[in-house]
Amino acid sequence: MLLITHGTNGDVLPFVRIGRELAERGHEVTVMTHAWFADRIAAAGLRHLPIDTAEGYDRHLDDARQFMLDPLKDPGGVLELYQRNGLFELLADEVRMIEAHYRPGETVVVARHTSGMAGLMAAERRGVPVALVSVTPHQYVSLPVVGEIFRNVLGRGYDEIFRSFGLRPVRDWTGYLMSVKTQLALWPEWFDAAGQQAPGHVVRCGFVLGDTAEGPVPEWSEPPVLITGGTGQVLHERFYDVAVAACRRIGRPALLVNRHPSFLPESLPDGVEWLPSAPFATVMPHVAAVLHHGGIGTLARALSSATPQVLLAHGVDRPDNAERLHRAGVAEWLPVTHWDEERLAGLLARALDDDGYRERMAPLAADAASENSVRVVAEHVEGLLGTDQIMTRPDPRERIARLTPEQRTRLAAMARARRDV
The missing domain is CATH 3.40.50.2000 (Glycogen Phosphorylase B;)
Structure with a gap:
């Protein structure tokens, strides 16, 4: 294989x-x-x-x-x-x-x-x-x-x-x-x-x-909000600034996980701990909520532990992922044009105050954590x-023959646009 x-x-x-x-x-x-x-x-x-x-x-x-x-x-x-x-x-x-x-x-x-x-x-x-x-x-x-x-x-x-x-x-x-x-x-x-x-x-x-390293169960006096923008660098430069400011605004401690120090705010306020990496399989069930970028691995891990999640989704697949979660009624999100600490703080506070979230999420959590998928x-x-x-190449004429009238009209419009460009 x-x-x-x-x-x-x-x-x-x-x-x-x-x-x-x-x-x-x-x-x-x-x-x-x-x-x-x-x-x-x-x-x-x-x-x-x-x-x-x-x-x-x-x-x-x-x-x-x-x-x-x-x-x-x-x-x-x-x-x-x-x-x-x-x-x-x-x-x-x-x-x-x-x-x-x-x-x-x-x-x-x-x-x-x-x-x-x-x-x-x-x-x-x-x-x-x-x-x-x-x-x-x-x-x-x-x-x-x-x-x-x-x-x-x-x-x-x-x-x-x-x-x-x-x-x-x-x-x-x-x-x-x-x-x-x-x-x-x-x-x-x-x-x-x-x-x-x-x-x-x-x-x-x-x-x-994904297979992920495990670690000891963390101990906090108050469960923090987990802030993560994933392991890549395809991230809006304001992501961590807005996320940290929202946590500070509602007075919640935060655990910020990011392996690229250049993305960090110039100074982290009291109550915000930074780690370059963390064993999410162990950490996620014990945080109060996760504030993240909308990456598929992060959202699936949050679903598996029934952890409330709020998304600052921008770029590539993240807005689509976030909108799917929102339509399913399991998360809130903000597009980049609406990123400000007051609005984000409101969404985060609402997620933290939703006492029935984990109970409602139990069936989806069990499904997301199931080994049946693999x-x-x-x-x-x-x-x-x-x-x-x-492997044989598809014949474009066969594909066109299978198109609906609406799809043919859209394809023709795309062809005209390409010629114009």
Whole structure:
């Protein structure tokens, strides 16, 4: 089993958990991902193929920050980012790594949706069976936009890599990424139904909580508010300032967890403790509430412990995640245009005063913490063993023939807009 993923904790740790499940079922598991996760992968007893260095990983996170927050603001800058960080060359390296470890009839590739293109290329070249795994609904919601960026901004670089492996360049990226038959979504049905739903053939497996270090149960005189913006650097510069100010306004202690000191306020007030990292599996059930950025891993962990959550969601998938939680009635959130300490303090105080929240959340908490989700993923992956398939490109004419009249009208409007641009 070759697992390929890219990103931060929310993108990588669920794959580590899936890998551990597969290893416990007797499979040989290798995780291809960033060097920074070496310790987590080793702790799970899995083999690690690093795709970079820990220092290079942090440099890339810093470099990618502004483009991930708003990739349409400077499309040319996205191309420069790829070139500067050698991302096209990395794709080629990953294809070669897959092919070096591929044993016909015995190997399955499990790749992160959108970024796991090396798996699709290996499928075309060698018939490698591939499962694409999405960690957040936004990977499907944003696919038309991502497809346009891949074709019109990054197309020349991708074309060169595809041709170097004897493959035709991709012209329909949405169709290409959706052509894999086995597509697994790491969220439950209720979360899917609270927003734009994934395509019908996608299996909604449920949340897969990432493997995380455990620690002693913390002791506080008063349970604090946990403040975290995740492990990446794709974060609005005001996030921690507003969050800390809101806690101070209502007189609540706070535990601020962030491994990038440059994001911290210049000085932390009394009652705010800072840690570069914390074992959320242990800490989350014991805090009063969690004030976070809307990352999928953080919200799933909060759901699993029935911890009240308020979100300052900005960039990439976070507003979509936050809106889904709000529609389901399990969290409050603010878009960046409404970030101020008074408004946030009001939402936070209301969440803290909701005495019935944890009781109401008990059924969802049990579902979010269930080990059944990772078993469903493993069973679908195992179903691909021995099914070497030749991946065929989707025919654009067939896709157009299946469109509804409304979809055809929208597609025509997009084509006219592209010509105008």
